[in-house]
Amino acid sequence: xxxxxxxxxxxxxxxxxxxxxxxxxxxxxxxxxxxxxxxxxxxxxxxxxxxxxxxxxxxxxxxxxxxxxxxxxxxxxxxxxxxxxxxxxxxxxxxxxxxxxxxxxxxxxxxxxxxxxxxxxxxxxxxxxxxxxxxxxxxxxxxxxxxxxxxxxxxxxxxxxxxxxxxxxxxxxxxxxxxxxxxxxxxxxxxxxxxxxxxxxxxxxxxxxxxxxxxxxxxxxxxxxxxxxxxxxxxxxxxxxxxxxxxxxxxxxxxxxxxxxxxxxxxxxxxxxxxxxxxxxxxxxxxxxxxxxxxxxxxxxxxxxxxxxxxxxxxxxxxxxxxxxxxxxxxxxxxxxxxxxxxxxxxxxxxxxxxxxxxxxxxxxxxxxxxxxxxxxxxxxxxxxxxxxxxxxxxxxxxxxxxxxxxxxxxxxxxxxxxxxxxxxxxxxxxxxxxxxxxxxxxxxxxxxxxxxxxxxx
Amino acid sequence: xxxxxxxxxxxxxxxxxxxxxxxxxxxxxxxxxxxxxxxxxxxxxxxxxxxxxxxxxxxxxxxxxxxxxxxxxxxxxxxxxxxxxxxxxxxxxxxxxxxxxxxxxxxxxxxxxxxxxxxxxxxxxxxxxxxxxxxxxxxxxxxxxxxxxxxxxxxxxxxxxxxxxxxxxxxxxxxxxxxxxxxxxxxxxxxxxxxxxxxxxxxxxxxxxx
Numbered sequence: 224x225x226x227x228x229x230x231x232x233x234x235x236x237x238x239x240x241x242x243x244x245x246x247x248x249x250x251x252x253x254x255x256x257x258x259x260x261x262x263x264x265x266x267x268x269x270x271x272x273x274x275x276x277x278x279x280x281x282x283x284x285x286x287x288x289x290x291x292x293x294x295x296x297x298x299x300x301x302x303x304x305x306x307x308x309x310x311x312x313x314x315x316x317x318x319x320x321x322x323x324x325x326x327x328x329x330x331x332x333x334x335x336x337x338x339x340x341x342x343x344x345x346x347x348x349x350x351x352x353x354x355x356x357x358x359x360x361x362x363x364x365x366x367x368x369x370x371x372x373x374x375x376x377x378x379x380x381x382x383x384x385x386x387x388x389x390x391x392x393x394x395x396x397x398x399x400x401x402x403x404x405x406x407x408x409x410x411x412x413x414x415x416x417x418x419x420x421x422x423x424x425x426x427x428x429x430x431x432x433x434x435x436x437x438x439x440x441x442x443x444x445x446x447x448x449x450x451x452x453x454x455x456x457x458x459x460x461x462x463x464x465x466x467x468x469x470x471x472x473x474x475x476x477x478x479x480x481x482x483x484x485x486x487x488x489x490x491x492x493x494x495x496x497x498x499x500x501x502x503x504x505x506x507x508x509x510x511x512x513x514x515x516x517x518x519x520x521x522x523x524x525x526x527x528x529x530x531x532x533x534x535x536x537x538x539x540x541x542x543x544x545x546x547x548x549x550x551x552x553x554x555x556x557x558x559x560x561x562x563x564x565x566x567x568x569x570x571x572x573x574x575x576x577x578x579x580x581x582x583x584x585x586x587x588x589x590x591x592x593x594x595x596x597x598x599x600x601x602x603x604x605x606x607x608x609x610x611x612x613x614x615x616x617x618x619x620x621x622x623x624x625x626x627x628x629x630x631x632x633x634x635x636x637x638x639x640x641x642x643x644x645x646x647x648x649x650x651x652x653x654x655x656x657x658x659x660x661x662x663x664x665x666x667x668x669x670x671x672x673x674x675x676x677x678x679x680x681x
Numbered sequence: 682x683x684x685x686x687x688x689x690x691x692x693x694x695x696x697x698x699x700x701x702x703x704x705x706x707x708x709x710x711x712x713x714x715x716x717x718x719x720x721x722x723x724x725x726x727x728x729x730x731x732x733x734x735x736x737x738x739x740x741x742x743x744x745x746x747x748x749x750x751x752x753x754x755x756x757x758x759x760x761x762x763x764x765x766x767x768x769x770x771x772x773x774x775x776x777x778x779x780x781x782x783x784x785x786x787x788x789x790x791x792x793x794x795x796x797x798x799x800x801x802x803x804x805x806x807x808x809x810x811x812x813x814x815x816x817x818x819x820x821x822x823x824x825x826x827x828x829x830x831x832x833x834x835x836x837x838x839x840x841x842x843x844x845x846x847x848x849x850x851x852x853x854x855x856x857x858x859x860x861x862x863x864x865x866x867x868x869x870x871x872x873x874x875x876x877x878x879x880x881x882x883x884x885x886x887x888x889x890x891x
Binding site for chain 2: 260261262263264265266267281355363365367371404406407408410
């Protein structure tokens with residue numbers, strides 16, 4: 224443990240720089256997950272009014288909500304440079320419209336007094352070193368898989384959320400093979416800052432699996448969560464001792480990006496199957512193709528409920544964004560849910576119109592199927608099976624093709640075709656009982672031979 | 682190993698990441714001992730042939746200077762009949778004043794070398810596979826660069842404000858990078874002189890290869 228003591232001036236400077244450093248780091252991390260490219264100008268001369276934006280000689284415009292959240296998390300406590308050196312963490316997670324979440328990465332800024340360098344000057348050297356580490360952080364945030372994910376986020380697919388907390392970084396919910404990297408470190412006369420990131424490498428999400436992994440996170444979502452009366456939700460955990468402050472969870476804006484959509488690496492297991500028609504096609508290399516259409520009875524069950532659910536989910540999702548956006552505009556209270564610069568009002572109108580159109584389409588479809596008695600026959604059901612066996616003729620009358628078809632369509636068992644009545648079954652059972660009772664002696668002999676055989680083996 | 686069309690993006694990604702760390706804001710001197718430092722902006726760049734985004738210092742002059750050199754390397758490598766690989770070097774140096782009328786001596790203090798091997802792919806599946814592999818490899822290189830830069834290694838400091846141009850390139854209008862130069866060479870049969878060979882040996886001894 225270092226026994227070196229900084230002068231009061233140096234200590235105050237270090238404390239101030241540390242707070243600036245933590246807030247800037249949080250800004251960099253959160254802004255990199257907005258889903259858009261950033262551009263800031265290089266300014267040869269920075270004016271006094273832009274001092275906050277140009278700290279560490281880097282042009283990074285601060286988002287007020289992130290600054291508020293970070294300061295709340297840091298609080299008035301001396302987090303890093305005083306014992307017990309509680310780390311500051313920013314967690315990035317993904318949330319689907321079905322409310323499934325997956326933690327993607329955890330950024331951690333920690334301090335320890337195991338390594339010191341008493342020759343380093345606080346006001347010049349450490350300030351410049353912090354600038355270098357922030358630049359490394361800027362580059363590193365573009366290099367993790369989460370960055371590409373964040374560029375493809377949208378309210379229909381998923382959004383990226385962030386969470387700040389004080390305490391040891393939680394990495395258990397990053398999956399089995401998460402990767403950990405050190406971004407940079409800063410030596411001071413009394414200790415060392417270290418910036419790390421742990422990120423998920425496997426991006427497959429299973430809703431049930433995620434629920435099991437929420438081991439000590441209890442969500443307390445109010446009933447008016449998706450209404451205009453929404454306020455910031457405080458998440459409580461079962462392990463409050465490890466956290467030095469409150470949890471501030473907020474979702475990042477889910478702006479549509481203009482880049483060409485690429486294949487998403489995430490496979491999300493959906494709970495509901497919303498497709499009505501399905502077309503089964505064989506994968507590459509298999510010899511068979513089947514096309515079929517589902518039976519649609521004139522008075523069959525409607526398909527209204529399932530599609531409505533899938534429509535409602537994004538609408539409530541987007542309404543949450545717009546309502547919270549209105550809250551943000553109307554209230555300057557720090558307790559409001561921060562950082563909801565999401566859908567614009569006209570975009571919300573477009574979504575509403577789209578949803579109405581889709582609902583009308585579904586209604587029209589159901590009406591079509593429901594009103595089959597209007598002198599319209601149900602669509603004919605047909606099955607076309609085209610068998611193309613390997614090494615065989617393409618003609619379906621070939622022996623091999625017939626054999627394959629007969630194997631795939633075997634006749635039903637007789638017992639499933641002919642079903643006896645209850646009386647016949649009882650009579651049959653009573654006859655069988657009489658036969659068994661008449662042959663009791665044979666059964667006893669069988670049992671005794673089996674016993675003798677066991678004894679011989681022993 | 683990369684395809685021809687990926688050369689520019691791979692090299693730009695790494696060189697701009699390095700230059701972003703080896704650049705300071707523009708110094709404005711106010712008198713003999715006081716000065717102010719400008720701020721550095723940054724710009725995200727999406728690659729077209731790799732699934733990667735990197736950032737560079739927002740400075741058209743710097744972009745132009747780096748792009749020109751990388752483009753020359755690209756053209757030389759792709760137009761060569763014999764060489765299928767080459768290396769491009771980003772070298773940071775400082776000037777040391779000489780006595781009398783001799784021009785200042787350039788002494789390298791950090792050398793980054795990127796070795797490129799051209800490959801030709803036959804189908805789209807291979808191309809996609811190489812693209813993904815290259816993306817992962819490039820991400821690893823970025824972390825490697827940040828790790829090396831954050832080591833407590835030597836970085837020159839001007840002893841006085843009047844000697845800024847011995848350490849920094851003060852010709853840029855909006856930024857001030859450390860003095861640097863970009864050079865390249867192609868692998869293959871070359872006529873090496875003793876002087877050239879010795880120079881390479883010394884450079885390799887100081888250099889950091891990627």
